Amino acid sequence: MSRTAATAGRRTGGLTRALPGLRRTLHRFRHQIAAERRLIALGLLALFAEVGLRLLEPWPLAYVLDAIVAATGADLTTRTSPIPAIPGLADITALIIVCAVAVVGAVALRAAAAYAMTICFALAGNRVLTRVRTELYSHLNRLSMRFHESRRTGDLVTRVTGDIGRLQEATVTAAIPLAGNVITLLGMFVVIVIMDWQLALAVAVVFPLFLLLGGRLSRKINHVSRGQRKAEGELASLATESLGAMAVVQSYSLESRMEQRFGGNNERTLTDGVQAKKLSAGLERKTDVLVGLATGVVLLLGAHRVLAGALTPGELTVFLTYLKTAFRPLRDIAKYTGRLAKAAASGERIVDVLDAQPEITDASWARPAPRLRGMIELREVELSYRRGQRALAGVNLIIPAGRRVALVGPSGSGKSSIATLLCRLRDPDSGQILLDGWDLRDLTVDSVRSQIAVVLQDSVLFADTIRANIAFGATEPVGDEWIRWAARLAGADEFIDRLPQGYDTVVGERGATLSGGQRQRIAIARAAIRNAPIVILDEAMTGLDPGTEADVAAALRRLTEGRTTLVITHDLAAARDADLVLWLEGGRVVRGGAPAAVLGERTAIR
Numbered sequence: 001m002s003r004t005a006a007t008a009g010r011r012t013g014g015l016t017r018a019l020p021g022l023r024r025t026l027h028r029f030r031h032q033i034a035a036e037r038r039l040i041a042l043g044l045l046a047l048f049a050e051v052g053l054r055l056l057e058p059w060p061l062a063y064v065l066d067a068i069v070a071a072t073g074a075d076l077t078t079r080t081s082p083i084p085a086i087p088g089l090a091d092i093t094a095l096i097i098v099c100a101v102a103v104v105g106a107v108a109l110r111a112a113a114a115y116a117m118t119i120c121f122a123l124a125g126n127r128v129l130t131r132v133r134t135e136l137y138s139h140l141n142r143l144s145m146r147f148h149e150s151r152r153t154g155d156l157v158t159r160v161t162g163d164i165g166r167l168q169e170a171t172v173t174a175a176i177p178l179a180g181n182v183i184t185l186l187g188m189f190v191v192i193v194i195m196d197w198q199l200a201l202a203v204a205v206v207f208p209l210f211l212l213l214g215g216r217l218s219r220k221i222n223h224v225s226r227g228q229r230k231a232e233g234e235l236a237s238l239a240t241e242s243l244g245a246m247a248v249v250q251s252y253s254l255e256s257r258m259e260q261r262f263g264g265n266n267e268r269t270l271t272d273g274v275q276a277k278k279l280s281a282g283l284e285r286k287t288d289v290l291v292g293l294a295t296g297v298v299l300l301l302g303a304h305r306v307l308a309g310a311l312t313p314g315e316l317t318v319f320l321t322y323l324k325t326a327f328r329p330l331r332d333i334a335k336y337t338g339r340l341a342k343a344a345a346s347g348e349r350i351v352d353v354l355d356a357q358p359e360i361t362d363a364s365w366a367r368p369a370p371r372l373r374g375m376i377e378l379r380e381v382e383l384s385y386r387r388g389q390r391a392l393a394g395v396n397l398i399i400p401a402g403r404r405v406a407l408v409g410p411s412g413s414g415k416s417s418i419a420t421l422l423c424r425l426r427d428p429d430s431g432q433i434l435l436d437g438w439d440l441r442d443l444t445v446d447s448v449r450s451q452i453a454v455v456l457q458d459s460v461l462f463a464d465t466i467r468a469n470i471a472f473g474a475t476e477p478v479g480d481e482w483i484r485w486a487a488r489l490a491g492a493d494e495f496i497d498r499l500p501q502g503y504d505t506v507v508g509e510r511g512a513t514l515s516g517g518q519r520q521r522i523a524i525a526r527a528a529i530r531n532a533p534i535v536i537l538d539e540a541m542t543g544l545d546p547g548t549e550a551d552v553a554a555a556l557r558r559l560t561e562g563r564t565t566l567v568i569t570h571d572l573a574a575a576r577d578a579d580l581v582l583w584l585e586g587g588r589v590v591r592g593g594a595p596a597a598v599l600g601e602r603t604a605i606r
């Protein structure tokens with residue numbers, strides 16, 4: 001999050017406060033935006049048409065007014081009117097009819113243009129952000145364990161859903177109208193400068209006042225919005241964590257404590273939200289007052305200019321209408337900057353994630369591993385999760401292909417860390433890991449992972465059918481017969497067949513609707529279907545009841561038959577039938593050899 005902190009700490013003045021975040025967001029998404037350039041060009045065309053028509057709108061009224069004033073005998077001949085006479089329309093009634101029709105036509109056309117513009121931009125914005133969302137999700141999938149361990153799931157979920165949604169909304173309800181308003185404002189200003197630059201100058205004095213006001217307030221809004229988004233992320237994290245661990249929450253009676261924490265966070269988002277609303281409402285009202293001020297000034301000076309013959313009454317009405325229409329956008333700009341400030345906060349949260357680099361990537365020279373035989377070698381491997389705390393402190397080991405090796409040792413000695421390294425969920429700080437003599441870093445990540453099957457203590461299933469859960473293990477699409485074969489091997493076919501929907505039974509989230517032993521057997525089937533030369537069992541038997549244990553053990557035996565097998569266990573009995581036992585302590589292999597030699601008469605780790 002250092003980048004956000006850096007941006008937050010940067011001092012930029014005026015309306016641009018919200019802009020660094022926006023600029024960063026737009027820059028990051030430029031390719032996705034460029035892909036929609038045709039829609040955007042079309043939208044811009046409609047936008048310019050709309051602005052042009054809006055500029056034309058008050059003119060028929062001016063014509064009519066001036067014509068009436070002239071017809072009723074006011075002396076406007078002291079000056080030459082800049083409004084050209086319309087040839088063939090000497091008759092005032094005809095002029096009035098034409099003008100009335102023109103007003104209706106302009107308004108109708110403007111409505112059509114505005115509609116086209118909204119559709120084009122909304123479509124483009126939604127397409128861009130849908131693509132960004134997909135990219136964000138797949139990027140999250142590729143980010144390393146180190147990243148995910150340091151983030152809270154709920155917060156990341158809010159970024160994928162809430163923050164993207166907010167950006168989507170902001171493009172339609174803020175960015176597009178804002179662009180329209182700014183262009184309208186500029187167009188009107190140009191027209192009034194041409195009409196009477198002195199009067200235009202008086203109006204222009206109000207602008208700096210507005211910028212001053214808007215700048216200060218949108219800075220505050222941006223700040224508050226950021227806090228609000230953060231609190232919302234925390235809220236989501238808290239909810240995902242506690243809802244995902246309902247059994248713990250209820251059995252420890254943590255409900256009221258969780259509610260309290262949730263309530264506190266919820267309050268905070270509310271106060272921040274109200275604060276942001278208050279600020280932007282304040283800005284709108286203050287702009288209203290400024291508009292009133294400007295209108296008063298123009299009425300005063302403008303009437304003088306008309307009396308002096310520098311303006312026609314019709315032109316003064318155009319002036320005043322412009323002022324009214326021009327300052328409505330100005331007021332809306334206040335509203336839109338508020339929304340944009342919020343969107344900027346959301347955009348930054350998305351870009352922050354997208355800018356995080358996956359640590360485990362294919363080296364430029366990496367090539368796909370051939371089918372491995374399964375020899376594993378670790379040379380002087382060191383790994384620390386935190387500075388100064390080495391989880392592995394120089395591990396050396398060789399596991400010949402096709403052998404069964406038990407990795408035993410006290411909890412925290414680094415056994416699982418070795419499994420993590422083999423799957424390349426992390427890279428070691430130093431040392432080398434070799435498979436069949438190839439350094440892992442010279443092989444592509446996917447080609448290595450596809451040749452390793454892992455069964456963990458707490459196997460996680462996805463909320464999908466049993467069939468799909470087993471098939472997730474395969475590296476390529478598999479037929480039903482293979483799924484049944486894997487289930488049979490895992491000893492899972494019997495209970496699956498007894499389920500009312502068999503293989504089509506949808507399991508609960510994380511497999512919650514199955515017993516531990518059943519879950520484990522499906523995980524074994526998932527590993528079996530991978531048909532990998534290397535199998536890692538990380539405490540795969542721990543926590544099962546004795547009845548199930550024997551079944552699962554037999555299934556694991558069938559799974560590991562003829563494959564290089566790393567059995568991580570603290571059950572010394574399970575280690576006895578290995579070909580080789582390695583005893584790990586404090587991140588080092590302290591003993592290694594035949595089970596009898598290493599374990600002796602021991603039955604427990606300590």
Ligand code: ADP
Pocket residue numbers: 149385386391409410411412413414415416417418
């Ligand atoms: P074992 O599997 O032998 O119980 P581990 O390999 O899981 O041990 O852990 C070795 C050491 O590394 C422990 O001290 C543990 O606290 C630490 N550790 C493991 N995983 C992480 C992690 N993701 N982040 C920080 N420290 C970790």
Ligand code: MG
Pocket residue numbers: 415416417
């Ligand atoms: Mg472990």
